[in-house]
Amino acid sequence: MLKSSSMGRGMLAILALGARQGAGLPGGTVAGIAADLDKDRSQVSRNLRTGEQEGFLSRTGERTYTLDWSLLTDAQQLTARRLHTDGAVALEHLARDTDEACFLGVLHGAGTVTIGESVPASSNLVGSWLGRPYPAYCSDAGQAALWESSDTEVRTVFAGVDFVRHGPNTPSDVDDFLMRLAAARVRGYSVVDEEAEPGLYSLAVPVRDFKGEVAAALQIVGTKARLEPRRTECAAALVAKGTWLEARLGYRQPLSSQD
Structure with a gap:
């Protein structure tokens, strides 16, 4: 169910970014997350942008996404x-x-x-x-x-x-x-x-x-x-x-x- 819905795809992108940060990496680009998930870059880009709009993610000037912990706080x-x-x-x-x-x-x-x-x-x-x-x-x-x-x-x-x-x-x-x-x-x-x-x-x-x-x-x-x-x-x-x-x-x- 998680993989087939748009919400599920968005969560998978956020979880993949979280896994990167959990491994000590600073964040992830659209290309990097798409490669991690073996998904189309345009689809992953939409999911990451939605995550940013909802307050789950933030984006640096280098177009790298990171988890935004303020929502959890x-x-x-x-x-x-x-x-x-x-x-x-x-x-x-x-x-x-x-x-x-x-x-x-x-x-x-x-x-x-x-x-x-x-x-x-x-x-x-x-x-x-x-x-x-x-x-x-x-x-x-x-x-x-x-x-x-x-x-x-x-x-x-x-x-x-x-x-x-x-x-x-x-x-x-x-x-x-x-x-x-x-x-x-x-x-x-x-x-x-x-x-x-x-x-x-x-x-x-x-x-x-x-x-x-x-x-x-x-x-x-x-x-x-x-x-x-x-x-x-x-x-x-x-x-x-x-x-x-x-x-x-x-x-x-x-x-x-x-x-």
């Missing part, structure tokens, strides 16, 4: 703004629907930091977590924040980290954490059961951005006695609101092989 800045504004909406609605404390956290080194929260008075949680770091290996957001990371990447994050016991169920080491992360992926959301502190229970899902990368973790946090019996219904609300927030950040679910 603008998209990333928009994503950051929406993560806070639409994230606040998601938190408010999720807290209202579940009557539990809800948070938005991001990965920062080997820890997580809360960037948004909505805490109903009835949740029985006291104080604010905004800006407070916590070890990712046992935090409410840790598994979800590392959702798309490979085992090697997770091991790199926790290299040199001592898995200090914060609750009765704190992971003992990185292998223990990876086992819990694998189970969370199968389940569709993470369950952090008295890992961060005694009596604390939480559910979390990753929130991906337009690049398909995890931008944050959306969490429901409460006492174990109160939240665990309502896990199924709260998890359903959490997954639905996480999907909504991902759509606001430009994430598109990948098509299945049957689509």
Whole structure:
């Protein structure tokens, strides 16, 4: 499908130019890109001009095309703004629907930091977590924040980290954490059961951005006695609101092989 459409041909030309820059080359001329793709020069020229008009490419005085990163930068800045504004909406609605404390956290080194929260008075949680770091290996957001990371990447994050016991169920080491992360992926959301502190229970899902990368973790946090019996219904609300927030950040679910 990609090769047969005009949009597909345009994307192939842009990807070929990206491959050149990825190889350390400064850019590409129409003739060079046409040779790379084994395509007609006039067709490639039209595709590159369209890419320039749409803001994906820029052209130097030597008639060499290069990728224009300003579009990606603008998209990333928009994503950051929406993560806070639409994230606040998601938190408010999720807290209202579940009557539990809800948070938005991001990965920062080997820890997580809360960037948004909505805490109903009835949740029985006291104080604010905004800006407070916590070890990712046992935090409410840790598994979800590392959702798309490979085992090697997770091991790199926790290299040199001592898995200090914060609750009765704190992971003992990185292998223990990876086992819990694998189970969370199968389940569709993470369950952090008295890992961060005694009596604390939480559910979390990753929130991906337009690049398909995890931008944050959306969490429901409460006492174990109160939240665990309502896990199924709260998890359903959490997954639905996480999907909504991902759509606001430009994430598109990948098509299945049957689509």
